[in-house]
Amino acid sequence: MSERRQLISLAYRLLGSLADAEDVVQETYARWYAMAPRQRAAIESTGGWLAKVASRICLDLLGSARARRERYVGEWIPEPVPDRTEWVSGWTGGAEVDPADRVTLDESLNMAFLVVLEAMTPAERVAFILHDVFRYPFPEVAEIVGRTPAACRQLATSARRRVRASRGPGTPNARRARIVREFKEAWEAKDVEALIGLLDPDVTAIGDGGGVVAALPRPLRGGEPVAEYFIGLVRQADGLTILERTVNGRPGLLLQYEGATVAVLALDIVDDRVTHVWAVRNPAKLRPWT
DSSP, X not given: OHHHHHHHHHHHHHXXXXXXXXXXXXXXHHHHHHSOHHHHHTOSOHHHHHHHHHHHHHHHHHHHHHHHHHSXXXXXXXXXXXXXXXXXXXXXXXXXXXXXXXXXXXXXXSHHHHHHHHTSOHHHHHHHIIIIITOOOHHHHHHHHTSOHHHHHHHHXXXXXXXXXXXXXXXXXXXXXXXXHHHHHHHHTTOHHHHHHHEEEEEEEEEEOTXXXXXXXXXXXXXXXXXXXXXXXXXXXXXXXXXXXEETTEEEEEEEEXXXXXXXXXXXXXXXXXXXXXXXXXXXXXXXXX
């Protein structure tokens, strides 16, 4: 079970989908048990073998996932996960990384980070996650990605630049929780002015309904339009319950209507202002929350 949690932890970060990560782990174990006992006995590190196979499967999936997401109805947001220790558990391979560039397992879970990963090529994403997050040395990364260690180093460097460019000033979780609570209270009170005051003037709200349920068809930008949109939602849905929850390791919100979970919101906060709201409504992505 410990190995399974670690593999899901790795595959989720590589794919941004818990459902896909579970499928990858199932396929990885199927390949393990398909080998003869003699072959399994010859493998020095079971965990290492499983991680390499899972990473290769993820690399193959990332190519097809990009094509699937181009056909996806509306915006695609990584699947949000609740506050469970298995999503942040993992193992490290001992690679040396400059502390200034170090990405912790906790940081690699948050929605803002996962969204940045979506803009990377499959090889960039895998090389970066394996080396900078899980500390695999480049010779091992090269074995998985199918490129030279030098090429993998370049891939990780390129990915690191993207992450560095997207990073805002760090905000302690306690302060994030306070802003999220104030956002919730202003939203419940239908106080447009208070909500605008909590939003960055250039805030972006993105919804993911997957073509199954109603959601924002395209990103909405600007403090006033975003505030009015959210106030409009609570006015239309009488009886909507807004709950504070940990979403991808950070304070977020869960929406329930008539006892059913209808949305999970991840928020990014910089300088005490909400800069991004990712609202996941696709029921297939809400399984862990129901």
